[in-house]
Amino acid sequence: MSRIVDLANELSQEIANSQEYRDFLKSKVEITKQPDSFILFNDYKNLQRQIQSKQNSSQIITDEEQSQLNKLKEDFQKDVFILNYLSSEEKVMELIANVNKIIAGSLELR
Numbered sequence: 001m002s003r004i005v006d007l008a009n010e011l012s013q014e015i016a017n018s019q020e021y022r023d024f025l026k027s028k029v030e031i032t033k034q035p036d037s038f039i040l041f042n043d044y045k046n047l048q049r050q051i052q053s054k055q056n057s058s059q060i061i062t063d064e065e066q067s068q069l070n071k072l073k074e075d076f077q078k079d080v081f082i083l084n085y086l087s088s089e090e091k092v093m094e095l096i097a098n099v100n101k102i103i104a105g106s107l108e109l110r
Contacts, residue, residue, distance in 0.1 A: 011099065020095050024088040030081055037081040044072040 015021055031037050047069050051061050076082045 015092075015095060015099075018092075018095065020088070020091045024085075024092045027081075027085040027088040031085045034081045037076075037079050040072065040076050040079060041082050041085070044069070044076055047072060 031041060047065070051065055051069060054061055054065075
């Protein structure tokens, strides 16, 4: 088992050294340096979490909440720093998903 853990740690390091991950870290730093972008993105994420939580507990989402979420989404889709961050995050997640598919496929877990 320790060999598997060692290989997983090695893989983790390789991912951390990948261009995809470095681009993600760079975009993360860039968005934090842009107060308006950072606030907008966090406001959207927080509201999205609140709405998700309400949905999970079968509470009704108000029209105001939905409208506010849509407005924030429209605003952040115009923000280059947010878009770069989301794009780079997606590439890292794709990389990890591909690794997972390879492992699951090799073990016939699909």
